[in-house]
Structures are given as C-alpha cells and as structure tokens.
Amino acid sequence: MAIPNKQVPEPPPPPTNPAKQKHQPPKAAGLAASSNLPPFNKGESGESSTGQGSTSAGTRNGQVKVKPLHRDKVNKNTGHSMAWDKIDGGSFRVDDDLMEALFGFVATNRKSPKRDNSSNSKNLSSIPPAQIFILDARKSQNMATVLKSLSISRNELLDALTNGHGLNADTLDKLMRIAPTKEEESQILEFSGNPTRLADAESFLFYLLKAVPSAFGRLSAMLFRSNYDAEILHFKESLQIVDSGCTELRNRGLFIKLLEAILKAGNSQAFNPTSLRKLSDVKSTDGKTTLLHFVVKEVVRSEGKRYVLNRNRSLSRNISQRSNSSSVISEISTSKEKREKEYMMLGLPAVGGLSARFSNVKKAALIDYDAFASTCSVLEARAREVRAFVSQCAAANGEGGFVKEMKGFLEAAEEELKSLTKEQTRVMELVKKTTEYYHAGASKDQEAHEIQLFATIKDFLYMVDQACVMLARNLQRKTPSSSIEPSPKSSRMPVRFPNLPERFMLEKSMSSSGESDSDFIIDTYQLSWKGEDLCT
Structure with missing residues (x-):
C-alpha cells in the first residue's frame, strides 16, 4: 500500500532498478580513487569490490568474512x-584491517594468494643449515654455555x-x-663433514684438538700447578696449628688443675x-x-684463694714497714662468708678465660683429619702423573715451552713434598x-684418629666456659649493688667484682635464666654423687 507524500517522503527506488545499477559503479569507483586506504583484494568469488557497506549477513564483498552479529533479522521489503x-x-568507512584483525576469520576454502617463486627461493637460501x-x-649445550663465559680468544x-x-x-x-672423554675425542677427530x-661446542673441540691433540692433558697439568701453592699453604x-696445639696441651697449668680436681672427685688415678x-x-x-x-667451682675458689694469699703476703711485707700496723691487719681479717665470695670473684676470670689459652687446640679440632693425613701422598701421586704426561709430550713434540715450564715446576714441587712429608x-708423632x-694406650685404638684428642678437649673447654657463666650469674644475684658498703680508709684496695674477658659473657654462652638462685650452692663437704663411674 502506498503512503501519501504529505506524511512520509517517497522511498527510494529498489536496488533492482536497472537505472540505478548502471549509475552506481561510477560513483563507487570515484570514492575508491579518492580514498587513502589501499585497494581491496578480490573476494571469494574472484570479483572486484565496489566499496559498498556490509550486507545484513555480516559479510563484505571481496574481504575476509566478519563474524556475524547476534541480532534479530529485519525485513527491508516492508513497503515503507x-x-x-x-x-x-x-x-x-571502517578500518578494514582493524576489523579483520579483531572480528574476522579466514574461510577454509579461501584461495591462497599467489606467491612469488623467486622471493621464496631467496628466503629458503637464507635459512642456515641445521647444526650437527x-x-x-644437552651436554653440547652445557659446554657451549661454559665457553661463552670464557674471556679468552682461541689464539690466546x-x-x-x-x-x-x-x-x-x-x-x-x-x-x-x-x-670430553677419550671416546668423544675420537668421534670429534674422525668427523669428515663440513666443520x-x-x-658451537663440537666446533670448539674440533679445532682445538686438531691444533693440539693433547690439549686437555696440558690443561689438567696447568690446573694442578695453579692450585698447588694454595694447597701447600693450607x-x-x-701442620703449624697441630704442632702448637700439642704444645698447649703439654704445658702444665690451670688445665692440669682441672684434671686433678676431676681425679680427686672420682677417687681415681687416671681416666x-x-x-x-x-x-x-x-x-x-x-x-x-x-x-x-x-669441679669448676672448686678450682675457681682455689685460684681466688691463691690470689688473695699472694696479695696478703705482699701487704704483710708493706705492713711490717709501717708503724701503725694493727689497724691494717684487722681489716685483712674478714668473715668466712665474705672470704669465700671474694675467692670466687677473683678466681672466675682465671678459669673463665682458660679456653682462650687453647686457641690452637680449638683450631686443630676443626681440621679434617682424613684430608690432612693424605695431603702429601695425594700431591706426590699427582706430581708423578704430570711428570709422566710431560715426558710423553717431550717425546712427541720435543722440548717446547710447555715441557720446559712444567719440568721446572715439578722439580721444585717434588723436593718440597719430600720435606713436608x-x-x-x-708432627703426627708428637700428636701420638x-x-x-693423657691416656696410655689410646694411640692403639684403630677406630679413633690421632687428632681426636683436640676435639675432646675443645668440647670440655666449652663446658667449663658454660659453668663459669652460671657461677658468675649466681654471684651477681647474691651481690646486689645496694648491699656493697664502702670500706674504711686504709691502704687495702676494696674488693670489686672482676672484669671478665670480652668473650666470657657472650650472649650465646648464657644458659636459661629459669634456674633458682640456689641451684649451684652446695656444701662441698657433704656432697655425694650418683651416676656412672668415669674412671678407668
């Protein structure tokens, strides 16, 4: 039914009008010519594009198909x-390249564009051949990684x-x-293809072994010489540490007093x-x-008492030279409790600093005995192997620079190793x-190595340090600063808590603070023991 012109404008003629079909192509052609976009390619039917809009089915003539929109279809033949x-x-105009990249898909029956055979042949010729x-x-790749980290050239x-x-x-x-192994060296040297x-790894090995067949034997000998000085120094x-440790253990002193106290506590003659x-x-x-x-407390008390006695003797000699000596002598006499506390305070620095006198013993305890005992024999065997290899090089290539260099080194090394042996x-005889x-017959024990004594003494000294720390803490608790009364004027120096060594009160050596103040207060005369017999 036709709609009156006064209400709705007359609709355009249908697209099937022959006049319109004849007039439309020139208009589209003029648009394409004035556009900056590249000309369209041929579509699936092989016809040229006219530049018209997309159809209702979501396709474009001569372009890649666009995914259809999910919408209701509209019938254009409505008569209005x-x-x-x-x-x-x-x-x-829509950016067709962007539309194709975002919403297009390539049809399965799309014709492949014609390729330029000449350009393809050039591209194929530029592809490097596969590596051999x-x-x-995997081993080859690992070798190549190591080679890239080297900072030397092939000529160097x-x-x-x-x-x-x-x-x-x-x-x-x-x-x-x-x-490489001997088998891998043979495989590389037998390669007859294009090098x-x-x-990368095979190429490096190929040129290196072709130039110097004994390359890795020479590298091994040079590495031995390079590491030799550091191993000998260590x-x-x-040797010096073990020697000094033996000297420290054989010196009679406070350590022997500790052992004597242990003997008396165990009522034995040796252990x-x-x-x-x-x-x-x-x-x-x-x-x-x-x-x-x-035991530690008794030795601390003994050392403190010895210090006081020596001091009193010195004071007595000074007192005899003074006129008013009675008042000074009365000050020296104090109560038993104060004397005992004074002995402990003066004896702690001596016993607490004992381990510092055994520094080489503690170092010797950390030495790897197996490596230490076999060092000379291992180096001597390696030197013999290198000398045999150098002799082979001399027989094959004459007295070159490598042979002369290694011979001079080997002569000095062999002489030094004899002296060190x-x-x-x-030193090992001294250790024995x-x-x-300390223990007769201990050296005959096949299971224990000869420097085990150092490790035992090191552990014992650490235990003594811990015990001294506990004694010092208990004394500090029982001697608050408010209870210390100033001494009367006299020539006698007042007793103060001693300054312990710096390492003595390390935080790591402090034990738990949960013990009571009376944990380590005992009557030494009424003490009895339970437990295993430590004596031999």
Whole structure:
C-alpha cells in the first residue's frame, strides 16, 4: 500500500532498478580513487569490490568474512521507508584491517594468494643449515654455555697451551669442566663433514684438538700447578696449628688443675679424656648440681684463694714497714662468708678465660683429619702423573715451552713434598705422644684418629666456659649493688667484682635464666654423687 507524500517522503527506488545499477559503479569507483586506504583484494568469488557497506549477513564483498552479529533479522521489503534506506555506502568507512584483525576469520576454502617463486627461493637460501651434534645434545649445550663465559680468544688459548702458562685458575677450571672423554675425542677427530656446520661446542673441540691433540692433558697439568701453592699453604698452616696445639696441651697449668680436681672427685688415678664430655651427666644426690659444676667451682675458689694469699703476703711485707700496723691487719681479717665470695670473684676470670689459652687446640679440632693425613701422598701421586704426561709430550713434540715450564715446576714441587712429608711424620708423632700423655694406650685404638684428642678437649673447654657463666650469674644475684658498703680508709684496695674477658659473657654462652638462685650452692663437704663411674 502506498503512503501519501504529505506524511512520509517517497522511498527510494529498489536496488533492482536497472537505472540505478548502471549509475552506481561510477560513483563507487570515484570514492575508491579518492580514498587513502589501499585497494581491496578480490573476494571469494574472484570479483572486484565496489566499496559498498556490509550486507545484513555480516559479510563484505571481496574481504575476509566478519563474524556475524547476534541480532534479530529485519525485513527491508516492508513497503515503507526505514532508517537503513538513507545510509550511504560511502559516507563512513571502517578500518578494514582493524576489523579483520579483531572480528574476522579466514574461510577454509579461501584461495591462497599467489606467491612469488623467486622471493621464496631467496628466503629458503637464507635459512642456515641445521647444526650437527656429535655429542649428547644437552651436554653440547652445557659446554657451549661454559665457553661463552670464557674471556679468552682461541689464539690466546693456543698460545697458553704451547707455552705452558697464561691462563688463570678459574679459566682452567672451566675448561676442564668441558673436557670430553677419550671416546668423544675420537668421534670429534674422525668427523669428515663440513666443520662449519658443527654445533658451537663440537666446533670448539674440533679445532682445538686438531691444533693440539693433547690439549686437555696440558690443561689438567696447568690446573694442578695453579692450585698447588694454595694447597701447600693450607697444609703448612694445618701442620703449624697441630704442632702448637700439642704444645698447649703439654704445658702444665690451670688445665692440669682441672684434671686433678676431676681425679680427686672420682677417687681415681687416671681416666680416659673422652670421659670429660660426660661430667655434666653426673648429677648430685639432690639433683641441684653436676660433677662438672662442682669441679669448676672448686678450682675457681682455689685460684681466688691463691690470689688473695699472694696479695696478703705482699701487704704483710708493706705492713711490717709501717708503724701503725694493727689497724691494717684487722681489716685483712674478714668473715668466712665474705672470704669465700671474694675467692670466687677473683678466681672466675682465671678459669673463665682458660679456653682462650687453647686457641690452637680449638683450631686443630676443626681440621679434617682424613684430608690432612693424605695431603702429601695425594700431591706426590699427582706430581708423578704430570711428570709422566710431560715426558710423553717431550717425546712427541720435543722440548717446547710447555715441557720446559712444567719440568721446572715439578722439580721444585717434588723436593718440597719430600720435606713436608718428613715434617708431617714428626708432627703426627708428637700428636701420638700427647695422646699417650693423657691416656696410655689410646694411640692403639684403630677406630679413633690421632687428632681426636683436640676435639675432646675443645668440647670440655666449652663446658667449663658454660659453668663459669652460671657461677658468675649466681654471684651477681647474691651481690646486689645496694648491699656493697664502702670500706674504711686504709691502704687495702676494696674488693670489686672482676672484669671478665670480652668473650666470657657472650650472649650465646648464657644458659636459661629459669634456674633458682640456689641451684649451684652446695656444701662441698657433704656432697655425694650418683651416676656412672668415669674412671678407668
């Protein structure tokens, strides 16, 4: 039914009008010519695009299909004007490349564009050929990674192998990490293909072994020489430490007093030094103290009393030279309780600082005995291997720079190792005698190594330090600053709590603060013990 012109404008003629079909192509052609976009490609049907808008099915003539919108379809043949009738195909343009990238999909039957055979042949010729791996692929890649970390050129490496010097220990170590086996060396040297196609690791090994067949043997000898000085220095230091440790253990002093106190407490004549570690396991009958703390307390008291006696003798000599000596002598006499406290305060610094006098014993306890005992024999065996290899190089290539360099080093090293072997024998004999000094027959124990004594003494000294810390804490609790009365004027110096060594009151050596003040207060004359017998 037709709509009157006064209400709705006359709709445009249908697109099937022959006149319109003839007039439309020139208009579209003029639009395409004036646009900056590239010309469209041919569509699926092979016809040229006219630049018109997309159809209701969501496709474009001559373009990649766009995914259809999910919308209700509209019938344009309604017989009346609609909003879609006035839309001009050229009034608005969409970025077709962006639309294709975001919403397009390639049809499965889309024809592939024609390719330029000449350009394809050029691209194929530019692709590098596949690398050839002779070694295991993973091992080859690991080798290539190590080679990239080296800071030397191939010529520098060849010069170093020829002259026998010029590479540091780090470079030598890295090169020895990629050393191939004999079988791998044979496979690489037997390669008859194009060397330029070899993988990085195989290529490096191929050129290196072709130039110097004994390359890795030479690198091994140079690495031995590079590490030799450091190993010898460490061994000499260990010998000195063990020697000094034996001297510290054989000097009679406060340590022997501790052992004497342990003997008297155990009512025995000798004991195995390993029993020193068990002193803290022996409890008193009331369970308030241990044999270790009892012994340490008695030695502390003894050292403090000895100090006071020596001081009083000195004061007595000074007193005899004064006229008014009676008042001074009365001040020296104090109550038993104060004297005992004074003995403890003066004796603690001596016993608490005992472990500082055994610094070499504690260092010797940390030495790896197996490595220490085998150092000389291992170095001598390695030197013999290197000398045999150098002789082979001399027979094959003559007296070159490498051979001369290594021969000079080996002569000095072999002479030094002979001297160090004698010194090691002397030191180990001293260790044996020191062990026998503390425990007869201990050196015959096949299960224990010869420097085990140092570890035992080190542990015991640590236990003594801990006991002294506990005694010092108890004394501090029982001697508050408010209870200290100023002494009357006299020539006698007032007794003060001593300054302990810096290492004595380390936080790490402080034990739990949960014990009561009376934990370590015992009657030394009424004390009885329970536990295992420590004496032999």
